[in-house]
Amino acid sequence: MGTVRAIAATAWGGVEAIDVLEVASRPPGRGEAVVAVHATAISPFDLKRAAGVMGRDEHLLPLRLGNEAAGVVTAVGADAVGFDGAPLAVGDEVLGHWMPGAQADEITVPAGLLLRKPATLGFAEAAGLLGSGTAAVHTLQAARVHDGDVVLVHGVSGAVGGLVAQLAKLRGARVIGTASPARHERLRAAGVRPVVYGQGLGERVRALAPGGVSAAIDTAGTDEAIAVSLELVADPTRVVTIANYRAALAAGAHALGPGPDTERVRTAARLDLVRLAAAGRLVVTVAGEFPLDQARAAYAVLADGHSGGKLVLRPKPSTA
Numbered sequence: 001m002g003t004v005r006a007i008a009a010t011a012w013g014g015v016e017a018i019d020v021l022e023v024a025s026r027p028p029g030r031g032e033a034v035v036a037v038h039a040t041a042i043s044p045f046d047l048k049r050a051a052g053v054m055g056r057d058e059h060l061l062p063l064r065l066g067n068e069a070a071g072v073v074t075a076v077g078a079d080a081v082g083f084d085g086a087p088l089a090v091g092d093e094v095l096g097h098w099m100p101g102a103q104a105d106e107i108t109v110p111a112g113l114l115l116r117k118p119a120t121l122g123f124a125e126a127a128g129l130l131g132s133g134t135a136a137v138h139t140l141q142a143a144r145v146h147d148g149d150v151v152l153v154h155g156v157s158g159a160v161g162g163l164v165a166q167l168a169k170l171r172g173a174r175v176i177g178t179a180s181p182a183r184h185e186r187l188r189a190a191g192v193r194p195v196v197y198g199q200g201l202g203e204r205v206r207a208l209a210p211g212g213v214s215a216a217i218d219t220a221g222t223d224e225a226i227a228v229s230l231e232l233v234a235d236p237t238r239v240v241t242i243a244n245y246r247a248a249l250a251a252g253a254h255a256l257g258p259g260p261d262t263e264r265v266r267t268a269a270r271l272d273l274v275r276l277a278a279a280g281r282l283v284v285t286v287a288g289e290f291p292l293d294q295a296r297a298a299y300a301v302l303a304d305g306h307s308g309g310k311l312v313l314r315p316k317p318s319t320a
Contacts, residue, residue: 002024002025003022003023003024003025004022004023004025004104004105004106005020005021005022005023005104005105005292005293005315006020006021006022006023006064006101006103006104006105007019007020007021007064007065007066007103007104007292007295007313008021008062008063008064008065009049009050009061009062009063009065010061010062011061012050012051012052012056012061013050013051013052014047014050014051014299014303015047015050015296015299015300015303016296017050018050018065018295018296018299019062019295019296020292020293020295021062023064023104025106025108026108027075027077027108028075028076028077028080028108029077030077030078030079031077031078031079031080031081031110031111031112032076032077032080032108032109032110032111033073033075033076033077033080033088033094033108033109033111033114034073034074034075034076034106034107034108035069035071035072035073035074035094035096035106035107035108035109035114036071036072036073036074036105036106037069037070037071037102037104037105037106037107037315038070038071038072038123038127038314038315039069039070039071039122039123039124039126039127039128039289039312039313039314039315040066040068040069040070040102040103040104040127040292040312040313040315041066041068041069041127041128041131041310041311041312041313042065042066042103042295042298042299042302042311042312042313043067043068043131043132043159043302044243044302045067046065046066046067046103046299047299047302047303049063049065050063050065050299064100064101064103064104065101065103066099066100066101066102066103066104066313067097067098067099067100067101067102067131068095068096068097068099068102068127068128068130068131069095069096069097069099069102069103069107069127070093070094070095070096070117070123070124070126070127071093071094071123072091072092072093072094073088073089073090073091073092073093073094073114074090074106075090076088076089076090076111077111079111080111081111081112082094082111082112082114082115082116083096083112083113083114083115083270083271084115084116084271088111088114092116093116093117093119093123094114094115094116094117095114095115095117095121095126095127095129095130095274096109096113096114096115096130097113097130097131097134098113099113103292103295103313104292104315105292105315115130115270115271115274116274117274118274118277118278120278120279120280121274121277121278124284124286124289124310124312124314125277125283125284125286126277126284127310127312128159128284128286128309128310128312129273129274129277129282129284130270130273130274132159132160132162132163132284132310133163133167133269133273133277133282133284134265134266134267134269134270134273135160135163135242135256135266136160136163136164136167137167137265137266137269137272137273138242138256138262138265138266138269139160139164139217139219139240139242139256140164140167140168140171140217141265142240142254142256143215143216143217143238143239143240143254144215144238145168145171145173145214145215146171146172146173147171147172147173148172148173148214149168149171149172149173149174149214149215150173150174150176150209150211150212150213150214150215151164151168151173151174151175151176151213151214151215151216151217152176152177152178152205152209152213152215152216152217152228152229152232152233153165153168153175153176153177153178153192153216153217153219154177154178154197154216154217154218154219154220154222154225154229155177155178155179155218155219155220155221155225156175156177156178156179156187156192156194156219157177157179157180157183157186157187157308157309158219158220158307158308158309159285159287159307159309159310159311160219160242161177161217161219161220162285162309163282163284164217164219165177165187165190165192166190166281166282166283167282169191169192170276170281170282173214174193174209175191175192175193176192176193176194176195176205176208176209176213177192177193177194177195178194178195178196178197178201178220178225179194179195179196179197180196180197180306181196183308193208195208197220197222197224197225198224201224201228202228202231202232205228205232206232212232212234213232213233214233214238215233215238215239215240216228216229216232216233216238216239216240217239217240217241218239218240218241218242218243218244218248219241219242219243220243221241221243221244222244223244223247225241225244226239226241226244226247226248226251226253227247229253230251230253236251236252236253237252237253237254239251239253239254240253240254240255240256241253241254241255241256242255242256242257245257284309284310285308285309285310286309286310286311286312287307287308287309287310287311288301288307288309288311288312289311289312289313289314290311290312290313290314291313291314292313292314292315294313295313298311298313
């Protein structure tokens with residue numbers, strides 16, 4: 001049995017504690033597959049875990065990071081059946097999420113977590129699709145967004161916010177999104193009406209939507225985002241956050257976190273997201289790609305909070 005490289009937090013402390021370790025590879029058991037990882041995404045959730053926000057049990061260290069990846073199947077166990085119910089085979093190109101420790105050269109995972117990667121979708125885009133995409137779907141369902149709505153998306157140029165905007169538009173909604181001025185030209189080209197966050201945000205949004213705002217989705221996590229959303233949206237149950245739970249819950253808005261409903265909604269969204277991405281109707285913006293051994297640098301960019309899309313580690317070279 002050989003070893004592979006994996007990204008882990010070796011202490012509780014955030015970016016400075018993230019390192020590359022050698023870990024044992026593992027052959028597949030029944031119902032499992034081994035995937036040579038070509039791309040693996042990082043997320044704020046990974047950074048929170050590394051910082052000890054989810055708990056600081058020393059027995060968990062070193063804590064393997066990541067849960068999203070795309071790559072090629074290199075070995076399968078008996079009854080290795082993919083998410084779509086069909087058997088997986090060596091050579092299949094796949095993607096998946098909710099795979100603990102996905103930031104590695106190779107992972108051995110339950111085959112049922114893996115979806116087939118469309119040929120039209122690059123490995124980096126595939127690795128960044130499901131985590132942000134399923135969160136985006138969940139926010140839109142919770143906010144009950146439909147045709148004719150005007151939706152305010154806070155953090156619209158981010159990994160989740162960008163997919164929220166695209167999926168809202170596919171539902172027939174108009175989208176106004178907060179972003180720094182440097183992102184505005186790109187957002188206008190994508191059919192989003194951008195607005196600068198900061199003092200006076202409510203007035204600027206009203207000028208863009210004189211008929212009112214139907215729903216608001218916060219992916220930024222600022223108190224301003226919740227306050228302005230509640231100021232503009234008549235029904236607080238149509239205000240949704242994935243990043244500022246306390247303020248949202250105190251105001252009667254939705255705060256989406258772990259739980260059975262999250263698992264149900266996000267699992268059900270996977271196949272549709274892959275189909276939309278394969279058809280070019282949903283685009284994952286990859287803001288940066290880093291070699292696996294530069295994971296700490298990638299996390300530093302993530303911690304800055306202005307990456308402008310998904311950040312991806314590249315364990316394996318790929319032409320896709």
